[in-house]
Amino acid sequence: MQIPPTSGDWRASDLCRSTADWPFDWVAEITTVDLASHSHSFVATIRQSGVRRFDEALANVRAMARAPAMLGLLSSVAHVLDMSDPDHPAFVDSAADCLDELLRHKEALRALLADFGTNVPVLALAQS
Amino acid sequence: MEGIPSSPEGAQVALRDLRAVAPDTWFAAYTGFVAEIRREVRQDMRSFDSIHRWRGCAGRVLLRNPYADIGITTDQGLAVVWIGERIDRDYRIRCEWTDVSSAAQRWLTDIAPTFDAVTARLGCTPDLPDRAGEPRWLEAA
Secondary structure, rough: OOOOOOEEEEEEEOOOEEOOOOOOEEEOOOEEEOOOOOHHHHEEEEEEEOOOOHHHHHHHHHHHOOHHHHHHHHHHHHHHHHHHHOOOOOOOOHHHHHHHHHOOOOHHHHHHHOOOOOOOHHHHHOOO | OOOOOOOOOOEEEEEEOOOOOOHHHHHHHHHHHHHHHHHHHHHHOOOOEEEEEEEEOOOOEEEEOOOOOEEEEOOOOEEEEEEEEOHHHHHHHHHHHOHHHHHHHHHHHHHHHHHHHHHHHHEEEEOOHOOOOOHHHHHHH
């Protein structure tokens, strides 16, 4: 059985230097706020080489913190693919239903792209 | 103890019930409570400095002095504020050179009433109000 990532809304801390002087690493922390269990807990410390540019290291941390959300969206898209597959038990013989299901996740997808500063239209991304 | 978040072994604890807080304001209430703990503790226990560390996944250390950590653990809407002997690397190294642990334990015993007073001011109780009447031996059963 596949184990899902730690539940809750993952949040990344600020990106900090591990030491004041060189050589240092970029360090950030991921914690999760689980509103189902009303809890705040620690997930991981991310340590990256200080050679990496600050903004690149920051983008890496953001990408890691959004991993569960990305996984959720991928699962949703895979579900739509199943709905459009005649050989799959989830098949629905309606393109409109498939499109409706896909559009249900439009806001979440746009929010995710906005987090990365990728404000390009979803369609353009799919074609590239 | 069903429903009560775990705290470090041997720690003195106090509970604050955050279950009534709406989910969309829970994190704001929690961060407000954390700030309150830091402010109130430093008023009466001046040897503590604010710090941010984790003990395991759930125990968030908020304040530290040469002997002890004060932290918070949350689960199922309950917040446990605890004070316990330090376990971090620097402290363990000190313990290898001198008997810091005995002194820390004595200090923790002495400071217990002060911690009780501070947590009471923070609206914490030693136990949940709806469990206060329960005999303690039931917990072990």
